[in-house]
Amino acid sequence: MTIPDEANRTLDCGKTVQELADYLETGRRPPDPHIESCPECLNALEALERAGRLARDLVDSDASRLPAPPESWFERIFATIHEELRAGRSFPISHPDPRVQITVTEGAVRALLRDSGDAIDGVFISRTEIIGDAETLGAPVEINLTASLRFGIAISTLTRALRDSAYAALAAHTDLHVTAVNITVEDIYNDTREQS
């Protein structure tokens, strides 16, 4: 798996996306005690696994009708994974006792948005953004999702499902006051394997 140089910058824990990609290529063998017990690494590994799976699916598919996505498409995704899955900001979760401070990391929330979007058949999330003062409880925030969609399914159907999924995931797992989920479709990819 080739990833751009910029992805060799380290995550908060000191690991690089390149190291994680290399670890994936070995089948996670032998198990790396740090990676297997580090939330940032585990979040990044799963995003890398999904991107790699999509890449393999596209290579395996009959891509005669539309061109396969360019290498730069995957490179952008890998670079974005590095940027997004650092722990980042801390978003508060309310608790009635003033002695308690609960937060969820920005990296965990962005990984959640990726998970929930990628779970929709025909959707691959390439970028997530959480815009606004999300570190203040109750402050309005907007979610920007950039996605690649599979050719052959109505864009309106997929974007509606993606928006609903994002709202539901954030309502279930955060105290964010989400005022909008904005979706940008940047690519239509061709995967005829499942249609044949």
Added chain:
Amino acid sequence: MTVVSPEDSSTLATQVRTIPGVTNIFTPLPALAQLPGMVATATGMADDGHVADILISTDENDITTLSARIATAATESTPGTARRVADALLAQTPPTTRVIIQVARIR
């Protein structure tokens, strides 16, 4: 239990792992427990040199803080899970104890 000592860390961690919705506990980041003015006097360092899963620290005013970094199940409400963890820790500790919970992964 009414007093928290570094030796209590593994016991508390074991209890936290049994709370519905908790799927993992990670070693807390040092910064997680470093509130303004806090001087950590107990790091929860285990005998084998590994930092414990729940960091127990005490500041200059003898206020104890428990810090935990957890993963939650996507099938459960994360705020609900995190609140249950906080409540469980509060129930095990003196009334002046502070609790910091960071959710680092939802899966």
